[in-house]
Amino acid sequence: MEPWPYRHLALRTPRLELRPDDDEGLLELVDVVLDGIHPPDEMPFGVEWTDAPRDRLGFNVVQYHWMVRSEQCPGRWAVNFLARLDGRVIGEQTLVGHDFAITGEVSTGSYLGRRHQGQGLGTEMRAAVLMFAFDHLNARTARSSAFVDNPASLGVSRKLGYRPDGTLVQVRRGARAEQTRLLLDRADFRRPDWDLAVTGVTDALWLLTG
Template identity: 55%
Template sequence: MDPWPLRHLVLRTPRLELRPDDDEGLFELVEVAKDGVHDPEDMPFLVPWTDWVAGDGGFGMIKHYWGARSSFAAKDWAINFLARHEGGVIGMQEVSARDFGALREVSTGSWMGKRFQGGGLGTEMRIAVLQFAFDHLGANIARSAAWLGNHASNRVSEKLGYVHDGSMAAAPRGKRLEHVRLRLDAADFVRPEWSVEVEGLAESVDLLTS
């Protein structure tokens, strides 16, 4: 058996290449975060990690992704894909699941450097992992979430076929905000004309689908 089968996994879209995180790519990702992810007055994340990057040099980011990698298990896993455009890291696209073999559900989350936003690359990242989950892993449902006021993220979700699935209150900066849960059934997925290319799944498919 391969000691780390995810190292073979690659997703390719018309403009992007997504691979599970590695140390060299994570150091590049830290620099993307330091350059800015969102407007300073906004906080699009449930955990306000972008408030801490400048102060700790990305130490917390690296520990978070190392922790996710080290805790990977067959029935409780998260893959943090480094998204690359024209050879450089532009952001992170996560897909995760618990008890996938029984539930057939995944959750997704992502972020991208501010200078790369606005050209549809974030949508392309999410479509890549949705097609991967639905078409290659056999998922039936994909879940996500966003702040009620995060119009860009919510527009993408609506365009792809997500529907609202409840909400919760949270206060990442000490102020109450509404966090909207989103659900996408495989049959409702609004697909583009292209299909993601997947390489190296054979080595890890049993881990991901058990």
């Protein structure tokens, strides 16, 4: 058996390659994070991880990914795909499954370096993991959420066919903030006009679908 089931997994779109995080790629991801992924006066994340002091932020990013890797198990997993453009990491697209064998449901989260935003790459990343989940893992539904003041993320969800599914209120930087919950059924997925190439999935299926 392959000792690390995600080692050969790769998703390829017309512009991007998405692979589960590796140590070399994490160092590139740290550079992306330190270069900026949102304006300082905004907070698009439910967990305010980018507010960490700059001299600890890189350490926190690497440590978090190591923690997630260590917790993978059938029925509860999260794959942090590093998105590469022309061979360089530009952001991250996460796919999560909890009790997936029973629920058939996944959720997603993502971010891009600011210099790569506004080019349709966020939509391409999300479409890639949705196609992977629906076509290769036989997922039934996908969930996402975004703060109501994050039109870019909400726009990606609309393009791909998600529908509103209620709201979520939380404290963000000490103030009340509302998120829109989003749900996508497999039949409602608005597929892109390109095909996704997937390699290396066989070794990971026992973990992702078991």
